[in-house]
Amino acid sequence: MSALPKITLFQPATRPWGMANLSPFCAKLETYLRLAKIEHELGASDMRKAPKGKIPFVRIGDELVGDSQLIIERIESLRTEKMDAWLTDDQRATGHAIRRMLEEATYFVVMMARWDSPHTSTLQRSEFVKVLPGPLRMFFPLIVRDVRKKLRSQGTGRHTQEEALRMGANDMAALSRLLGDRRFLFGDRPSTFDATAFAFVSAIIDYPGESLLREETRAKKNLVDYVARIKGEYFADLAKA
Numbered sequence: 001m002s003a004l005p006k007i008t009l010f011q012p013a014t015r016p017w018g019m020a021n022l023s024p025f026c027a028k029l030e031t032y033l034r035l036a037k038i039e040h041e042l043g044a045s046d047m048r049k050a051p052k053g054k055i056p057f058v059r060i061g062d063e064l065v066g067d068s069q070l071i072i073e074r075i076e077s078l079r080t081e082k083m084d085a086w087l088t089d090d091q092r093a094t095g096h097a098i099r100r101m102l103e104e105a106t107y108f109v110v111m112m113a114r115w116d117s118p119h120t121s122t123l124q125r126s127e128f129v130k131v132l133p134g135p136l137r138m139f140f141p142l143i144v145r146d147v148r149k150k151l152r153s154q155g156t157g158r159h160t161q162e163e164a165l166r167m168g169a170n171d172m173a174a175l176s177r178l179l180g181d182r183r184f185l186f187g188d189r190p191s192t193f194d195a196t197a198f199a200f201v202s203a204i205i206d207y208p209g210e211s212l213l214r215e216e217t218r219a220k221k222n223l224v225d226y227v228a229r230i231k232g233e234y235f236a237d238l239a240k241a
């Protein structure tokens with residue numbers, strides 16, 4: 001194995017409701033680091049230092065890098081054993097399409113389920129107060145307003161809850177079909193695409209707010225087993241957290 005520079009992953013420190021992280025992108029990146037068995041340290045996320053104003057971000061050696069995917073690509077470029085080297089070109093193309101669906105479409109449905117109803121924004125608050133510095137907690141309603149504004153400008157926020165959640169449930173049905181009865185997306189060993197798939201399915205099934213999206217995803221046994229299996233193999237410490 002090639003020696004990598006020191007890697008520090010900056011993300012919120014809490015692990016709510018048995019999830020690796022409340023943020024699916026942080027959960028994705030930490031899952032990748034664990035699947036690839038890459039040594040790393042955790043650091044507290046300070047948005048003022050985030051190179052792209054978003055979490056997660058990392059320090060690799062002396063350099064701060066933002067965006068979960070660009071980070072994975074950077075780390076992979078430094079490794080001699082590439083995590084996806086064993087995939088066929090067709091599997092890579094399928095993995096790319098799955099990843100982009102989850103990160104660029106399903107993500108906004110997840111945000112809508114979490115932020116666009118009074119019940120779930122109360123759940124969000126219960127986690128945010130743990131990581132927001134004290135004086136900022138009173139600004140939580142502004143965060144809710146900001147997220148809803150972003151969802152509207154992105155487009156998902158223009159749908160009714162029911163319409164949006166149905167779109168997300170259809171994404172999960174597609175993912176369930178593609179996973180089939182395999183242990184990981186493309187066989188018996190994990191690829192970088194499993195990091196995204198695990199993070200997003202967990203973000204949906206482990207989040208306590210009831211929704212059509214959660215109910216239908218929980219009904220897909222292969223997705224539920226997939227998350228349980230990856231947690232069991234790679235996040236044993238979560239069970240004790």
Ligand SMILES: N[C@@H](CCC(=O)N[C@@H](CS)C(=O)NCC(=O)O)C(=O)O
Pocket residue numbers: 023024025026053054055056066067068069
């Ligand atoms: N494409 C980015 C997306 C990261 C992202 O959207 N992170 C959210 C948390 S899940 C965030 O930092 N939101 C804060 C904001 O948009 O101001 C990645 O893969 O890292």
